[in-house]
């Protein structure tokens with residue numbers, strides 16, 4: 001499949017074949033793709049929880065508007081954002097830049113100071129909104145990678161983050177959940193797999209200048 005065929009092939013899977021499991025090799029491709037996602041300033045204010053536990057998936061389904069994709073999927077990926085982006089967090093990022101690229105500190109320091117001051121002036125809500133945008137980017141990236149790897153997926157906002165946070169103990173990790181992505185393989189009788197894609201026409205969505 002070329003990339004456009006792959007993007008036609010994918011759809012928000014409503015019914016997974018619960019007997020089919022995504023291989024560990026494919027999970028590693030997805031986790032690496034998640035980590036390679038571009039983020040604002042490169043700060044990666046994200047973590048991905050990879051769940052492969054049917055009991056836990058069943059429990060989470062109750063807090064996902066009862067959407068059975070969560071119970072039946074091979075794995076459930078939970079996109080989380082860091083709740084605190086402070087001086088310590090930003091300094092760790094720049095330490096990584098210095099260690100990875102051998103960049104002299106005098107080059108790093110002015111930008112580091114500017115970024116620390118900028119985040120210091122933001123409210124908790126502003127930081128949360130900014131971080132959440134990065135999670136959506138990672139979700140988009142993984143949807144495309146899933147399509148290329150022929151893994152089915154269902155992007156989901158339909159869940160109760162507070163409940164997920166409690167069950168997965170995310171608060172203790174300084175995280176909160178923002179998106180869910182059950183992945184696996186479509187059930188033969190998922191009628192949605194046969195539906196035509198509904199999209200506005202290209203003429204409506206593209207402006208050529």
Ligand SMILES: Cc1cc2nc3c(=O)[nH]c(=O)nc-3n(C[C@H](O)[C@H](O)[C@H](O)COP(=O)(O)O)c2cc1C
Nearest residue numbers: 010011012013014067154155156157158159197198
């Ligand atoms: C951010 C986001 C949240 C979504 N939340 C849900 C959801 O909770 N449950 C669901 O069944 N589909 C959900 N969808 C799937 C969309 O309805 C679907 O992607 C859209 O209708 C386009 O169809 P397609 O993905 O099959 O091409 C979500 C999609 C996105 C991008």
